[in-house]
Amino acid sequence: MTAPSQPFTAAAGTGNGGVLLWTVLPYVCLAVFVLGHIWRYRYDKFGWTTRSSQLHEGRLLRIGSPLFHFGILVVLLGHIGGLLVPKSWTETVGISEHAYHVGAVVLGTIAGVATLAGLAVLVYRRRTVGPVFSATTRNDKAMYVSLTATIVLGLAATVAANVVGGGYDYRETISPWFRSLFYLQPDPALMTDAPVLFQLHALSALLLFAAWPFTRLVHMLTAPLGYLTRPYIVYRSRDTDLGTRPPRRGWERTGT
Numbered sequence: 001m002t003a004p005s006q007p008f009t010a011a012a013g014t015g016n017g018g019v020l021l022w023t024v025l026p027y028v029c030l031a032v033f034v035l036g037h038i039w040r041y042r043y044d045k046f047g048w049t050t051r052s053s054q055l056h057e058g059r060l061l062r063i064g065s066p067l068f069h070f071g072i073l074v075v076l077l078g079h080i081g082g083l084l085v086p087k088s089w090t091e092t093v094g095i096s097e098h099a100y101h102v103g104a105v106v107l108g109t110i111a112g113v114a115t116l117a118g119l120a121v122l123v124y125r126r127r128t129v130g131p132v133f134s135a136t137t138r139n140d141k142a143m144y145v146s147l148t149a150t151i152v153l154g155l156a157a158t159v160a161a162n163v164v165g166g167g168y169d170y171r172e173t174i175s176p177w178f179r180s181l182f183y184l185q186p187d188p189a190l191m192t193d194a195p196v197l198f199q200l201h202a203l204s205a206l207l208l209f210a211a212w213p214f215t216r217l218v219h220m221l222t223a224p225l226g227y228l229t230r231p232y233i234v235y236r237s238r239d240t241d242l243g244t245r246p247p248r249r250g251w252e253r254t255g256t
Contacts, residue, residue: 021203022188026181029210036213037221050219053132060125067118074111075154078104083178087171101169105162112155119148143215150204157197168195174202 041048054061082104090100123144126132161168177190191199212218 018188018192022177022191023186025203025206026186029206030181032210033212036210037218040213040218048218048222050216051135053126053129053135056131056135057125057129060121060129064118064121064125067114068122069118071111071113071115071118074107075115075151078108078111082171083175086175086179097169101162101167105158108158109155109163112151112158116148116151116155119144119151123148139215143211143217146204146208146211147217150201150208153197153201153204157195157201160197161195168198170194170198174198 087097087100091097126136126140126144173190173193177187180187180190191202194202
């Protein structure tokens with residue numbers, strides 16, 4: 001099958017600038033991502049948190065948080081499948097290029113819009129709710145800007161190339177380039193054929209991953225497995241008149 005026509009002109013070639021952007025920068029960002037998490041976990045365990053603001057406001061959070069988290073989960077899974085799974089593998093199991101393309105574009109666009117909508121609600125909440133805004137640091141603001149830019153560029157690239165434009169098969173260029181980094185045989189020439197928006201999306205993602213260990217995004221790499229085995233917490237009441245209503249399950253009185 002012939003790859004879809006490319007609707008844009010590439011921004012960077014394979015000269016010194018191309019090598020710097022598509023070989024040096026990815027390894028620098030990957031090193032900062034890994035070493036930064038190790039450093040953060042070793043020296044800032046108490047700061048390894050989302051700094052939850054749920055106590056300050058819940059209505060907007062109940063709207064924005066599910067939209068953002070479920071949307072970004074689908075986006076991440078789509079990126080993992082698209083970047084790490086070669087086209088030959090999907091064709092081997094009977095998924096045609098057209099079927100993959102349609103599914104990826106439709107699902108990716110819906111997930112991208114949901115993620116962006118959820119993020120917009122969360123940013124609006126953080127800006128308009130006084131206590132939440134007071135707890136927002138400069139680091140948080142920079143993280144939101146970087147995260148928003150990455151999502152917007154990714155969604156714009158998908159819509160411009162595959163919805164409005166004539167289509168672009170990133171599994172012919174960007175995916176092999178991404179995998180070549182892990183093979184330790186980087187091929188920056190593959191990024192030469194990538195549209196400008198896809199290149200900008202890749203660069204913004206690299207910078208976001210470099211900043212990741214130093215933001216509240218670290219919580220995404222932590223699973224609360226300790227919740228499964230931690231003991232019950234005993235609460236004692238100072239009220240001498242405890243009433244006659246039976247306590248809810250998990251809140252049984254100890255009798256002391």
